[in-house]
Amino acid sequence: MEAEEENAAVTGLSPTMYDKLRSEATAPFRSLRLFIYGGIGVGASLGGYTAVTQLVQSLQHRPDALPLSQSILNVGVDFGVAAAAAGAWVFENRLKQVTDKEMQALRAKEPFRLTFDMKKARERALSGLPVTFKVGLNETKSASVKDLREKGGQHLIVLAAPKGELADALFGARVGKTLFAKNNVMIAPFVIQGGNDKAGEEASSVKGFGGMSDKATGMKEAMIDSEAYVAKPAESASWATYIDEELEDAVRQGNEIARKTGIGIVMRKDGSIIRRGLGQPDWKEVVAELTGAKGTSEFGDAYVPPIGAGGGKGGKKKRKKG
Structure with missing residues (x-):
């Protein structure tokens, strides 16, 4: 009811x-x-x-x-x-x-969709969450997502997924990393459990991604941490609460695989969440939409189902986060 x-x-x-x-x-x-x-x-x-x-x-x-x-x-x-x-x-x-x-x-x-009031409440909640990011070779700074948007003029893409999926997506982002700097886009990665458990720790505190070897894991973490476009979620409990609510919404909309594929939340620098999606994102399309090159999305109130879901771990997935 x-x-x-x-x-x-x-x-x-x-x-x-x-x-x-x-x-x-x-x-x-x-x-x-x-x-x-x-x-x-x-x-x-x-x-x-x-x-x-x-x-x-x-x-x-x-x-x-x-x-x-x-x-x-x-x-x-x-x-x-x-x-x-x-x-x-x-x-x-x-x-x-x-x-x-x-x-x-x-x-x-009919599928459950977020109401206008619910969307605004989620946007305020996400804007209040803290992140840390690099401002130099050896210097980091802390700020809320709101400050990151309003003072830094940054768009934000929150990517919450199991460790393996998250590592694949972040490495995919490194291929076109100049795209993020040029368009003032930052990524906030958050690790979740792959089953029905609650959201876990933020990506920066997790020791290892998926089933990779320790050496490969260390290399990947170091490479990801060095990127200026990565905004690491701080205060994992606050982030976990927010991500859990988003995951529950995705499941209520009929996307039971959300905890396995991961979810993406795209916030424009004006504070509006313009898209929620499942699985690995198409970074170019997401950035194009954030910057207005592809018009305004109307997918902010529901999770877009995965497109062409398939492929095992490490395989190329065609799931698309709108």
Whole structure:
């Protein structure tokens, strides 16, 4: 029920009103017809009460009474109309109930999407999280994501994935690392568990990626840590809470593989999250969208399913984070 209410809240309407509007669109003027049938039925019933009174007077042969035949006709007409209106109202109402149930069933099948208020709350939460980043060969600086955006003019891509997936994605980013510096884009990597466990530690504190050897792991970590476009999440508990909420959203949207493939959250420097995606990102496309080269995305309220999912660990994956 909670998920249904959140879904309907996307439109700014209550679930009941949302279903009424969809039902009305399916069967136009049904509410008006029900009102008319009800009004006719009530009017005819009142007329029938009057006609019965007149019939009694006719049976008593009162001087001012209508002819008996006329009184009987009036009673028959009034109660006939009332019965017909009642039958039409019952029939139309049954159709309405069937339509309402169909609307509820359709709404229950609709994927969960973040409401406007929920999106804004997540944007504020992410903006308040701390990161550390390199400002020189041997110097690092700490700041909130908000300061990174507003004072540093940086876009941010949060990438949360199991160690192996994260290492592959970050190494893929190194191939086009000049793309990030040129467009003021930073990546915040965060390691999560590959199963159903909660989010784990930030990438910088994890000893090793996947099943690689210690030597390979050390080389990869050193290479990744040296990049100026990497903003390392600090205060892992705060980041874990945020990432867990995002993972839960992805699962509620039908993406049960989110904890295995990883998720990406793309935040523009104005503080708006313009895209949420699954799996390994296409860095060029993401940067192009951040800088406005590909227009504004409308995927900020739901996780885009993986495209062409496949390939084992270490294999080339075509999953695309929009």
